[in-house]
Amino acid sequence: MSSSSGRAVSVIGLGAMGSALARAFLTAGHRVTVWNRTAAKADPLRAAGARTAPSLVEAIGASDVIVICVLDYPTSAGLLGPREVGAALTGKTIVQLTTGTPADAREAERLAREIGAAYLDGAIMGYPRDIGRPECVILHSGAETIFNAVADLLGALGNNLYVGESVGAAATLDLALLSTYYAAMTGYLHGAALCAAEGVSLEGYLGGLDGILPIVGVSAKDYATRIADRRYAGDQATIDIHAAALRHIVRASRDAGIAPVAEATSAWFEKARAAGHGGAEMAALFEVLKR
Ligand SMILES: NC(=O)c1ccc[n+]([C@@H]2O[C@H](COP(=O)([O-])OP(=O)(O)OC[C@H]3O[C@@H](n4cnc5c(N)ncnc54)[C@H](OP(=O)(O)O)[C@@H]3O)[C@@H](O)[C@H]2O)c1
Numbered sequence: 655m656s657s658s659s660g661r662a663v664s665v666i667g668l669g670a671m672g673s674a675l676a677r678a679f680l681t682a683g684h685r686v687t688v689w690n691r692t693a694a695k696a697d698p699l700r701a702a703g704a705r706t707a708p709s710l711v712e713a714i715g716a717s718d719v720i721v722i723c724v725l726d727y728p729t730s731a732g733l734l735g736p737r738e739v740g741a742a743l744t745g746k747t748i749v750q751l752t753t754g755t756p757a758d759a760r761e762a763e764r765l766a767r768e769i770g771a772a773y774l775d776g777a778i779m780g781y782p783r784d785i786g787r788p789e790c791v792i793l794h795s796g797a798e799t800i801f802n803a804v805a806d807l808l809g810a811l812g813n814n815l816y817v818g819e820s821v822g823a824a825a826t827l828d829l830a831l832l833s834t835y836y837a838a839m840t841g842y843l844h845g846a847a848l849c850a851a852e853g854v855s856l857e858g859y860l861g862g863l864d865g866i867l868p869i870v871g872v873s874a875k876d877y878a879t880r881i882a883d884r885r886y887a888g889d890q891a892t893i894d895i896h897a898a899a900l901r902h903i904v905r906a907s908r909d910a911g912i913a914p915v916a917e918a919t920s921a922w923f924e925k926a927r928a929a930g931h932g933g934a935e936m937a938a939l940f941e942v943l944k945r
Contacts, residue, residue: 663807665679665686665723668699674783675721675785678810680702686703686705688704693706722749723752726758794824852910886938923939
């Protein structure tokens with residue numbers, strides 16, 4: 655696609671994710687300027703058509719929209735903090751795609767307001783290989799007018815979803831979804847270790863997984879309505895029954911000599927039982943966790 659039709663965008667941070675973002679903007683025909691602390695990481699992008707800025711201030715000066723994707727928010731604040739960088743950012747739009755907490759996002763928005771920049775927070779729900787695909791979800795929060803002003807540009811990255819004016823909303827949803835992801839993947843890898851220890855093939859494990867994964871999705875939707883209504887009675891499986899299963903997982907792990915990672919989860923189910931939820935459906939665990 656011709657670069658003359660695109661918008662100007664500067665990408666700050668060229669790690670695995672920042673490089674993928676810059677590449678997707680280039681692929682969509684935008685005029686991309688890049689900057690990274692370690693300059694050599696810009697070389698492949700220059701070869702692909704990006705302009706490499708010799709300094710952060712010059713990278714910011716090259717575009718109205720500045721996309722930042724670095725290690726964390728303190729790193730971002732450290733880069734944007736110097737007076738000359740703040741001055742260069744005045745009147746620009748910062749799109750923050752670094753992972754952080756809702757409090758990080760609020761502080762970043764406050765700093766942006768101080769220097770007179772528009773601020774949009776974002777969270778990427780995918781790996782670098784997913785960037786640029788229509789199914790790659792990127793969550794955004796902050797002023798809707800700011801989102802609308804950059805939505806066409808961000809379209810190069812994937813499926814951008816606006817999740818609210820409260821600037822911490824994208825980070826909150828990101829961490830909630832990552833909480834699900836890491837619990838699931840840790841459970842999966844623990845299961846793989848258990849299978850390996852007991853001589854069960856990973857092929858058989860994957861076959862069984864096809865059966866249980868849809869139940870996760872169905873249960874999540876069911877629990878959302880139960881939490882909303884505080885309606886935990888049911889006839890499928892009680893917390894007592896789930897707690898017993900978790901004790902079996904911990905015991906089998908110990909028998910097999912592998913890490914009993916379900917121990918922490920098991921402890922929360924025992925707390926739910928102690929709080930009187932033993933006869934309730936699993937959704938009642940929410941009442942214990944939210945405290
Ligand atoms: N990778 C993913 O799948 C993924 C998915 C969703 C969200 N994210 C988020 O995207 C962000 C970047 O992740 P990544 O995978 O690209 O990580 P990465 O490959 O480790 O890149 C980290 C980036 O931060 C920069 N950086 C680190 N410390 C710095 C400092 N003190 N001063 C200036 N720059 C510094 C690095 O610069 P140097 O090159 O100079 O070290 C590099 O550009 C993270 O917040 C991550 O959570 C990543």
